[in-house]
Structures are given as C-alpha cells and as structure tokens.
Amino acid sequence: FLSHPAYAAREGVKEEVLAHARDDDLVYVPNSAGLRNTNVSYSELLAEFAEWSHEMIRLGKGICIELSVSPEDKSNAFALQRLKELGVDIFGANKTSFQCQGGPTGPKAFTPKDLVAAFNTRLLVPDGTTAW
Incomplete structure (x- = not known):
C-alpha cells in the first residue's frame, strides 16, 4: 500500500x-x-x-x-x-x-481471549489448558 x-x-x-x-x-x-x-x-x-x-x-x-x-x-x-x-x-x-x-494500535490489537470469542474456537493457553 x-x-x-x-x-x-x-x-x-x-x-x-x-x-x-x-x-x-x-x-x-x-x-x-x-x-x-x-x-x-x-x-x-x-x-x-x-x-x-x-x-x-x-x-x-x-x-x-x-x-x-x-x-x-x-x-x-x-x-x-x-x-x-x-x-x-x-x-x-x-x-x-x-x-x-496493528497499525497505530500496535501488533497486539486483539487479545487471545477476544479472538477466541470472535471465532468461537478452542485455544491452547500457555499453561497447557484450553479455553473456548
């Protein structure tokens, strides 16, 4: 661009x-x-x-x-x-x-929790557990 x-x-x-x-x-x-x-x-x-x-x-x-x-x-x-x-x-x-x-908001515009909620998928978190 x-x-x-x-x-x-x-x-x-x-x-x-x-x-x-x-x-x-x-x-x-x-x-x-x-x-x-x-x-x-x-x-x-x-x-x-x-x-x-x-x-x-x-x-x-x-x-x-x-x-x-x-x-x-x-x-x-x-x-x-x-x-x-x-x-x-x-x-x-x-x-x-x-x-x-990204852009003005930085590279972490969305937290993992927000992404999971948006996509309704399972997420492996750093402590080895999963979240929905």
Whole structure:
C-alpha cells in the first residue's frame, strides 16, 4: 500500500516510493543509503495480490491488512485504486473479506481471549489448558 509503518511518517521517503511506483512501475524500499530499487514491477505485485485476494475471497477466507491503510492517504489511495481496477475493492464491494490489525494500535490489537470469542474456537493457553 506504499506506506509501510517503518517510513509512513517520513513524507519525503513516502512521496519518492509513490513516485517510483506511479511513474516507473517499480517497487522501492528504504535502506540506510536512501531508497533501494527491488527490481519488482509494482503492477505485477498488485496483480499477484489481487489474484491471491480473489482466491481467498472465493474460498471464504478472511484477509488481514494493516490498520493504518486508509483511502485518505495519497499513497494508499493510489494502491487501493489500482487494486480496485483489478477487481479488489477493499473498502467497498469486498470489505467483508478484509479485516484490519496493528497499525497505530500496535501488533497486539486483539487479545487471545477476544479472538477466541470472535471465532468461537478452542485455544491452547500457555499453561497447557484450553479455553473456548
């Protein structure tokens, strides 16, 4: 979605990553020397994600994305629009297949107890017992 939390707050880096995706169809990632060209086609990456998403949706599987993905963010909006053109509408037609976690709330957005309640499944807890 062109805004990994590791650089999302660094506007200059984010703008440059977006420009390379939009103008050069290439994925760039930050490194200690600036940005590194991964030599991966952004279009191919999106197509692969879209194909995988379609398959997961067909199988009735949920897809978890980063909570900080937002249609108001310029970089995210670019990625979301391109995915929409490939038939994956994360915040629209396909929204029931996508859940968000992490982001500003941290990597532990849900406690094990909350997940068990949500999925009504059995959970092995650290002391070796199980919980429903």
